Amino acid sequence: MRFSITRSGLRITLGLIWLLDGALQFQSFMYSHGFLKEVIEPNAAMQPAWIGNSIISAAHFAGHNLALWDTMFGLVQVAIGLGLLFRATVRPALLASFGWALVVWWFGEGFGMIPMGMASPLTGAPGAVLLYGLIGLLVWPSDEAERDGTSAGAGLIGERGGLIVWSLLWAGAAALWCLSVNRAADATSEALKTASGNSMHWLASLQSSLAGSTNGHGEVIAIVLAILSLAIAVGVWTRLRTEALLLGALLSIAYWAFGQGLGNLTSGKATDPNAGPLFVLLALALLPRRRVREGAAGRSPALRAPRSGQPAGIEPMVRMRLREIKQATFNKGEKMQRSRKGIGLKTGQRSAALGALLAIAALAVSGCGGSSSEKTEATVVFKPMAVWDASQTAKTHPSSMKGMSASEMKEMQLTAKAAEGMPFLPSAASGEGHFEQVGDHLTGWRRITGLVPYSRHANHLHGPDGACSPESKQTSNMAVVLPDLVANSKGEAYGTVNLVVHQRVIGPGYFLVVHAKPTPASQQNQIGSAPASMAFMQAMSNDPAILCGNITVKS
Ligand SMILES: [Cu+2]
Secondary structure (H helix, E strand, O other), X not given: OOOOOOHHHHHHHHHHHHHHHHHHOOOHHHHOHHHHHHHHHXXXXXXXXXXXXXXXXXXXXXHOOHHHHHHHHHHHXXXXXXXXXXXXXXXXXXXXXXXXXXHHHHHHOOHHHOOOOOOXXXXXXXXXXHHHHHHHHHOOOOOOOOOOOOOOOOOOOHHHHHXXXXXXHHHHHHXXXXXXXXXXXXXXXXXXXXHHOOOOHHHHHHHHHHHHHHOOXXXXXXXXXXXXXXXXXXXXXXXXXXXXXXXXXXXXXXHHHHHOHHHHHHHOOOOOOOOHHHHHHHHHHHOOOOOHXXXXXXXXXXXXXXXXXXXXXXXXXXXXXXXXXXXXXXXXXXXXXXXXXXXXXXHHHHHHHHHHHHHHHHHHHHHHOOOOOOEEEEEEEXXXXXXXXXXXXXXXXXXOOOOOOHHHHHHHHXXXXXOOOOOEOOOOOEXXXXXXXXXXXXXXXXXXXXXXXXXXXXXXXXXXXXXXXXXXXXXOOEEEEEEEEEOOOOOOEEEEEEEEOOOOOOOOOOEEEEEOOOOOHHHHHHOOOXXXXXXXXXXXXXXXXEEXXXXXXXX
């Protein structure tokens, strides 16, 4: 018995995934405002204004009657899933899934964070739900019998369309690996560490050890994975199609396990199993199937008929033999003609597709080899605001907040209130960061530990003529509004930065402040702006600082 991949098999798998998504939507977390705050609203950060605003308004709108909307979201997904299971309802279910996938890709995944320039294939870019839509196109039922080539052969966009989609996805992945945020020395290990925060225990320890061994090798990993992704994109147009598809599926499973924590399905907060399984499903849909039927049907049944008749005498035997040979050469000629026609048609399309891919490849590689000239690098060490205070008033305060008594904390708080300028609160957190600026392009990351689990923190780059000191006004000339830092269950927060800033911000006099509270929902659309508006800085001025770090330029 041969295991074969049929379109109805793929449809049913897709239906089951939609059912799983629907079921996940009924988790109690989704009925809390945490769903809007932690799942929907973060998608607005650093997006182009029209996307960010649309996400925030949708979240506000749904927030008025979350129970109703949430139930409806779940039911829509369950309905799509059920519809895909039965042949009669497949088409309406797929149509509904296309619409719904767009809604979820927009509001639930912020277009895969691609407009923010922050997506990583490791963590599930370009977003699971986009793949739901694409696979839906491939498994669209058509009236003609399934063609032999691939399961996707008879779908809406055909086999070639499916392969183009595959190539675009993987060429895109190569380009994403080339982004400087994903190429930073610690990018991969930090992404793994962050992912481990929400994973099951056994997986978390695996992720942590992998994070340890990849630490510092981010650039090499990114370049190797970029090249591998390109090979997967281009490989499907060569004889090695099966190998390229299997390699893609394998890599997706590795990303899924380590970078996406197997979709964090047990975390109580997952809305879908993430991108890994969908990439595998896409690979299966495009896998060439063994051409068993063609081999059997290729021979004309007429040839066999006389043989069963057992002709006597030499003359009919020769005549039959001749006929057999003639038939064979005819078959061969026809086959060759057919294949030549196929090649003639396909070489044009293939070279076009290859050309396009090579262009993308060249772009991606040039991005990967990106200019290292005119680069200013800086490190940041975050310390509690109170410690910066202590460094000024000399040794009266302990160098760390850990082990500080409640009364000492209180005293420090009072001191903070007394100080003019930057209001601050005591904190036991600490952290570090690394930034670089090339031209107007600011990239980097920062990592904070010791925060309150699941807390969110606004953070900004302030300057130019200040320093970490309570006397320094945080509402100085300009500020770059960085995306909020979100702590995981262990109180660790990690975030990358990839922004266009309109002046040099990596230099003396600049400092990074982590605030006690998140960016207010009404100001989310300001995230990513540089410089921030005065109105924004006024709105933020009652959010006390907890951590501060001076931008220290590397010489
Ligand atoms: Cu600030």
